[in-house]
Amino acid sequence: MHTPRSTTLSARAAQRLAEGPLDALTLMRDVCRVERLHEDAAERMAEALLTSHPEFERLLSGHWALRADASPFPSTGGGNEVTARDAAGDDAAPLSLRNVPFAVVDVETTGSRAGAGDRITEIAIVRVCGGAIVDVYAQLVNPERSIPPFITQLTQISWAMVKDQPCFRDVAGEVTKRLSGHVFAAHNAAFDWKFVSEELSHGVGHRLSGPRLCTVRMAKVMLPALTRRSLDHVARHFGIEFGSRHRAEGDAFATATALLRMLDVAAEQGITCWNSLHRRLTTPSTRRRQKASDRRRRAFPLPASEDHIA
Numbered sequence: 001m002h003t004p005r006s007t008t009l010s011a012r013a014a015q016r017l018a019e020g021p022l023d024a025l026t027l028m029r030d031v032c033r034v035e036r037l038h039e040d041a042a043e044r045m046a047e048a049l050l051t052s053h054p055e056f057e058r059l060l061s062g063h064w065a066l067r068a069d070a071s072p073f074p075s076t077g078g079g080n081e082v083t084a085r086d087a088a089g090d091d092a093a094p095l096s097l098r099n100v101p102f103a104v105v106d107v108e109t110t111g112s113r114a115g116a117g118d119r120i121t122e123i124a125i126v127r128v129c130g131g132a133i134v135d136v137y138a139q140l141v142n143p144e145r146s147i148p149p150f151i152t153q154l155t156q157i158s159w160a161m162v163k164d165q166p167c168f169r170d171v172a173g174e175v176t177k178r179l180s181g182h183v184f185a186a187h188n189a190a191f192d193w194k195f196v197s198e199e200l201s202h203g204v205g206h207r208l209s210g211p212r213l214c215t216v217r218m219a220k221v222m223l224p225a226l227t228r229r230s231l232d233h234v235a236r237h238f239g240i241e242f243g244s245r246h247r248a249e250g251d252a253f254a255t256a257t258a259l260l261r262m263l264d265v266a267a268e269q270g271i272t273c274w275n276s277l278h279r280r281l282t283t284p285s286t287r288r289r290q291k292a293s294d295r296r297r298r299a300f301p302l303p304a305s306e307d308h309i310a
Helices: 007-019 024-034 039-050 147-154 169-180 190-203 213-220 231-238 249-268 275-283 292-298
Strands: 056-059 064-065 102-111 118-129 134-139 182-187 211-212
Touching: 007 039, 007 249, 024 039, 039 102, 039 292, 102 190, 102 213, 102 249, 118 169, 118 190, 118 249, 134 169, 134 249, 147 190, 147 213, 169 190, 169 275, 182 190, 182 249, 190 211, 213 275, 231 249
Parallel strands: 102 182, 182 211
Antiparallel strands: 056 064, 102 118, 118 134
16 A cells, blocks of 8 residues: 655545545545535545545545455445445546446335435335346335325335335345445436435434436436436337336336346447446536527527528
8 A cells, every 4th residue: 555645634534544435525524624514525625635646546435445455345344335446537447337236226105205204115126237137126115104095006005015014124134235335226316315315314323325326317328319218218218128117126127127228338339337437427418408598589580691581
């Protein structure tokens, strides 16, 4: 391991990271001794401070660490954290997408308000690695509250089906084990992530951390010809059949299959490592968002520039 450079801030960072990897916000608050620091600012500060120092590395989870020889992924672990090395833009020894373990998640819920009264009624986790689906886990969950009739109509999950099922805290250990060391993937990942994180926090005092992949965003980038990126449209594009629509297992399996197909599309475009995929999906679009003033302007005839009739 390289000896940390003798600058005060990098020395502090090395001292803190000697105890283990940290996210940018925690690390920068400690290193810069600034309590009120926003996450975006912390990310920029960490990038500016640490990327020029060879002793530091950015893990795939987004955490910062001191460089050390280690197994790419932990065999066991207590958090949803992937510790594969991030080459920080250097693809000389990239982490191949075929070797990235994905946990494709889908949840059915009592509504859309995670942390504000709505709960999970069913969860499925489909693990993907090596270009194939490895295993499938699906579990009905007692939400410890009533299920609105329109939700039952949509998902076919009724109170009678879940009343004798385990509560989320009873399956939290199994869920955490299956997510640990994997990239969390879902169609509209923010929704599933927030619900699972809230349930884990509510049940066992643990929130999710680590990398995530949204297959809606991936479809937008990899399948630009698709005008809509709902799971139905993406599945139809690839000819994927649902086992059961609006049920966690069927939707998670379809999402996992679509993910594998889009990884093939990415490979055809020369994207074969996690770093390249992450950069491609997080690069802002060059297309300027149309403003309301633009839309109003287009509603009126343009001034005549040439005296002719087409």
